[in-house]
Every structure is written in C-alpha cells, then in structure tokens.
Amino acid sequence: MPELLPEDKKRITPKRPRDFVCWAVALAIVGGLVYTTVTNENYQWPVVFSYFTTESILDGLVLTMILTVVSMVLGTLLGLLLAVMRMSHQAPISGLARLYVTFFRGTPVLVQLIFWFNIAALYPNISIGIPFTDVSTPVDVNALMTPLTAAIVGLTLNQAAYMAEIIRGGFASVGRGQYEAADSLGMRGFTRLRHVIIPQTMPAVIPATGNQVIGMLKETSLVSVLGVAELLNSTQSIYARTYQTIPLLIVASLWYLIMTMALSVPQSVIERRFSRSTRRPAAATTAVEPAAGRPVSTTRESLL
C-alpha cells in the first residue's frame, strides 16, 4: 500500500459518542410515546375515528375557518388604519391609535370576548343615525350581539391591535429616502402610501401575518365559551352527552393540527420568498451579485 502524503489526506470530523447518544435518546422518547398511545386503551382510538368526520364536527370545522378568515381580513384592514394613524404627525391621532393598541393588547382575549357578548349591559340601546338629520335607527344591542357577532367583533378588534403593530414595523422598515423620493416627484400622502410605501412593507409584514393567521386559527377555539358552534364547541357538545372527553379532544386537536400544518406550507414558501432578500422582488436574480445557494454550515461550532 503506497504511503499517503500529508497534503493528500482528507480532513474529516469523526463521529463522537455524543452523536449516537442523541439518536438513542430521541428514538427512546418517540418510541415510548408511540407505545403508550397504541397500548393505552383510554385513548379509545376507535371512538376518535368514528367521530372524526361526523357532520357536526365538520360543520364546526367550517365555522372555525370562516371565523379565522373573517376576523383576519377585518382585523388586518382595521390594523392598517391604526398603523397609519399611529404614524400620523398629529399627536391626537397617533395618541388614539396608541391607546387602542395598549388597551386591546393589555387585556386577555377571553375577557374581551365575554365582555362583547355582554355589552348590552353597558349600552342596552344604541341609535345609528346621521348627525343633524332625522335619519336614525334605534338598535337593540342585546339582539344584535349574538354569540357569533360577539365572537367576530372580539376576535377582529383584538387582531387589529396586533396587526397594527406588525404593519407599523413594516412602515419602520422603509427608509426615509423612499418617502423623500416620492415627495420630490410631487406625490401626495395616499398615493405615496399606496404605491411606494405599502408594497415595500410586504417583506416584513407578510411572514408575520402568516403567523397571525395560524395563531388566529387556534384562538377561535376561545369563542366556544360563548356557545358558538365552532370546532372545539362541537366536540364539547358531543362529549357532554357521551362522556368520551379525551377521544373527542383528540378529534379537535387532530383537526387543528391538520389545518395549521396545511397553513404552514404556504407560510414557509412565502417566508422564504420574502426573506431571501428583503429589498428584492422574488423573480429577480441580480446581475451584480450572482445568486448564491443556501448557506452551508462548515464550522464546528454549535450552541452547546
């Protein structure tokens, strides 16, 4: 066998005991979990499967999705308004927005939901009308605030506060030079916002909004306390009758898991597209600096 010259020898990092220990521990944990879920009769897997696609469960699922979409859309629009108000040079306007955000982020959503449901105790009758005219309609708040309305109002108003902060962060990520360039062309506030500033906030706002959608999906389960027949409430109605609490909670959990996993696919696609370069449109590979691949870790450092 010919002797290898030192300059021809490859450099390798031999496997160390720690590498095998990591695998062993992980496998033991997963194996143990699988073993107990399969062998523990109390999980009642047949019950889980029998209720998985029951009509009332599927109806609840649909309502959960509707609540998520409606609250998310309305919350984002209101959040945009609040973010724009917050950036205003008029102190009273930005103060109002700040007050809103402080209030809604500072109290638990669950409390807010119950509060909206009981709002009629504060304002039993309101009257919607055009000021200085005779046109007005009295509204019975108690009749208006059905559990579903209270759910949408509560989730939307709460979501708006969080979206306002996200959108404000997006505004902050756009440099002053962009405002000045738009100004120097004679653009006015709304045109500048719509065509120059908002498109540039997208890299910061879209990934964060994706997280909010997933959060909202799970947050809708809170409205079960108002008796809105969304996913969790539908399962509760069943186990209230049958006492099969655990299997039905598993049914709900599996559905939430499926939905969040389904959402995380577009979420990660969008995130990658926007994080690659915050200031570059997706399709553009630059002529100046050739597109680099994924970064490859070649150092020996790890956190521990």
Next chain:
Amino acid sequence: MKADGTIVARKLCKSFGSHQVLRGIDLSVSAGEISCIIGPSGSGKSTLLRCINGLETIDRGVLRVNGEDFGYVERERAYHAVRPQVLAEQRARIGMVFQQFNLFPNMTAEGNVMSGPVLVKKVDRKVARDRARELLAQVGLDGCGHKYPAQLSGGQQQRVAIARALAMEPSIMLFDEPTSALDPELVGEVLAVMRDLAHNGMTMVVVTHEMGFARDVADEVLFMDGGVAVERGDAREVLANPREGRTREFLERVL
C-alpha cells in the same frame, strides 16, 4: 403656470433644534444656469438643497423658485406654509437626484420613470411608458426598462433616478452628491448624463466633490462652510484663484 427655472434665496436660515445649519445663505440661479455647491462635510450643502424643494422647512429668509415664493406665502408678519397640495405641485416642477438614488425597489426601471407622470400627473400609462423608454434611452439605458433596481449597478441606478426626475419635465434639477455613493469606475457615466443635460439648457444646482465636473460644466460655484456662503463666483475663477483662505484650504485638500 410659471416655471421659469430660476432660484433666488436671500438670507436663508435653518436650524435643527439649537444647531444653526444655514446662517443666511444667498443664492441666485438664472434659467439654464449650472451652479455647483462645494464645501466640507457638514457645512449645510444638503440642507440647502433640501430646503429648495421643501424636504426641509425654512426658519427665515426669502426663497423664490420658478418666479414664486416656494412652500410659503408671504403675509403681513410672516411667511405661512402652503397647503400640502400646493407644495406638491411646486415640487413636481423641481427634479431631485439623491446620493443614495432612492429608486423604488418594488418597481422596474421603467416603472420608476413612469411613476411620477402616472401617479401625479395622471398621464395615460401608454404615453408614460413610451416617454419612459425615450428617457431611459437618453440616459444610455436602452432595453434595461424591465429590470429592478437591485439588478442594476449603482451607476445605472443613478441614471434611472435622473430619468425618473426628468419624466416630470422639471424646470430645475437638484443633485445632492449624485456620484458619491458610486464605485470610481461608474462615476463617469453619471457625469456624462449630467453634462448632456447641462448642454440642453436645464437649470441645475449640483452639490458635488467632482471638481473636474464643476470646472468644465458649472457657470457658478458656491463654496459653503459652517452654514455660510464663504465664496461665490465664476466657476473657473473660484476654482483656479480662490479669494478666500478657507476656499483655498478646502480646494488644496480635495484636489
């Protein structure tokens, strides 16, 4: 609408808090004239330029652009700031080119050039697009219209920025160190476009450290230091035989 391409400033003053940045600047640029502003960093050159198109407010002094009071109307006891709408209209007649280009990264080169005419002047998109192509060709960027700013070199970006300003058909162009952020080999292409503009009779105020450009192109040079106009005169005269000691010192350092 008046747009005679003139600038007159008298005793212009501007402070940031207690820091007085412009201490009574006089400036007079007639139509088609090229005026270069030189001076050490922090002397207030950018601030002066930004006052001329209303990116900064003014504390005191006279500023008339295109033959009318700019950004303010004269009242009995004070100048009152005009409404945003009026300011925007006055600004639209002044082109500004920034040191950092400030192209809109969410639009192509063509989109950048079209943005002013389409969004401000409500020009038909097709007309604006044709004009944008002409302007891009004029700054030597034929066929680059579909590229995004991030796909262009600094020199190309700055030329798009010049085309974007020109698309508004301004009567005055302001340049704030347009080549200072560029790699040395890209400076020439931007200066060439600016020379071209100067020969076509555009009124230009250029803050620059390119003394060669100032000597060849400028009619007048203004040397600023510490917020005052130390020396002002014929470009070749000032650059070759500065009268003031501070001007001489500065020129010795940069040449």
